[in-house]
Amino acid sequence: MSAVLEHKDLIAGGSFxxxxxxxxxxxxxxxxxxxxxxxADTTRQFVDSEVRPAIPQLERHDWDLARALLRKAGELGLLGANVPEEYGGLGLDQTSGTLISENVGRSASFAVTFGAQTGIGMLPILYFGTEEAKRKYLPRLVTGELVAAYALTEAGSGSDALAAKTTARLSEDGRHYILNGEKMWISNGGFADVFVVFAKVDGEKFSGFIVERGPGLTNGAEEHKMGIKGSSTTALILSDVKTPVENLLGEVGKGHKIAFNILNIGRFKLGASCLGGMKLMLHESIRYANERHQFGRPISSFGAIKSKLAEMAIKTWVGESVVYRTVGLIEAAIKATAHDAESKLRAIEEYAAECSIIKVMLSEYCDEVADEMVQIYGGYGYSADYPAERAYRDSRINRIFEGTNEINRMLIPGMLMKRAMQGRLALLPAAQRLMDEVLQPAPASFDEEDGLLVAEHKLAQNAKKIALMTLGTAVQKYMQALEDQQEILMSVADIIMDAYAMETAILRARRIATRDGEEAAARYVAMARVFCHDAIERVETNARVALAAMSEGDELRTLLAALRRFAKRTPANAVAARRRIADAFIEANRYLD
Structure with missing residues (x-):
């Protein structure tokens, strides 16, 4: 781990x-x-040489091949990167594990197979299994000998996971739990050996279990999906399925702790996987734009295409910056805790809001990049013979996986407010100070000071103020009923996400400029600048929507006046900046890390 995060004091989640x-x-x-x-290089080489050529065969549901690829990944240590050595893993840091997830994101459907194995399938056992269960299952999972799956969703319980109807009862001899019910949308469902299943003990106590494939456990048919066709997705039917009592995960009635904590990890790993896909899509779009000629010149020479490539690059670079900033926070928190599993989970949970930000932001950026890839390819983008068509279909699921983006948007302000009410985040005093500032006359305006990205830094600071103003107004108006104001919460979440991304982009660009000089950092500075000026417009729009929904009359006029003051800016020349950004990638004929 780099010394960059060797702080005396840990940074609190949400404190940005x-x-x-x-x-x-x-x-x-x-x-x-x-x-x-x-x-990262080892993972990328494995994906590019072994997995990507096999994607057509995987899309024909060759699950023997999927298992073989998992075993090869296991031989390279990729399945057990974050698993302690005592259980057969490599015991690597979270940054290394995230880099693996990023590069596996290049592998289309196989990324789902891999993620179900290494994330939601394996981690509940690692963090909540008994010592006996860990030693029984983990060594065989990290080699790929066993394949894992995660069974939470049911027909009547998707986002509302605790409404599950699958039951578990203790056998008369007290040696087994007997499970009955049906699960849906099980990734790896058609060929998994081990399932993490959630059921209600005695129909009431939501709990997690390790269940092996055996008598009473059957799969439904493979789902006919829009995308990720090379991954197995089936229903799971449990009819008097027995699992030993030692296969209980955690405590009876505490299954929600397992589901929600594992989702935090899954969210930032999913964001990293989206990032890997975005880099590949951008790379292929650049090469195609250089090769495709119209009107006697490559289409990459046209401003309309340059603008698309530049925006794809900006979203990719900013998304990468946010992913690794957050992973760095998690890494530092884990390093400062005891090395037991519970302490590690608490360290990750500290940044639950940031994990949701990554999930929403990267999945939506990925969709935008995929959409522009299709457009750059034109008619060929709509053909299954070219890579854009598959990328477009495969990217769509990411906004549904690991909690829908709508659920995650509501979680972001909700989790920050929960931390504030617990006294773990001084959000409410900051919001009150800001509301006092809002009521004061606007200060005299002076020329901006000189410096790198000074104007953009001011925009990022003001985006935070706008977030506090809208969230503070919402809390004051709705109090405990705020969770019912979903439209307002989603607007506030979008403001918070943009504020986090703006600051992150500026900090990274300044780091690069300090290290390499401003001339060498010019492309990164341009990307941060364009992103911030676009983001503040989104922030202003979302704030107007939220404030108008909560206030009226003089109160609304006062809040809108403050909003205009905070969102005030001199427009940057985004057209010229995007051309410079695109030209660097076009000249290199590849995505530049």
């Missing part, structure tokens, strides 16, 4: 809204160690 950070306080891809870069 009320505190300023220095560039050296965040982890960036420029800080990766040589070992971490080698792990």
């Amino acid at each position: 809204l009320i505190e300023e950070r220095a560039p050296e306080e965040i982890l960036t891809p420029e800080d990766f160690t040589e070992e971490q870069r080698m792990i």
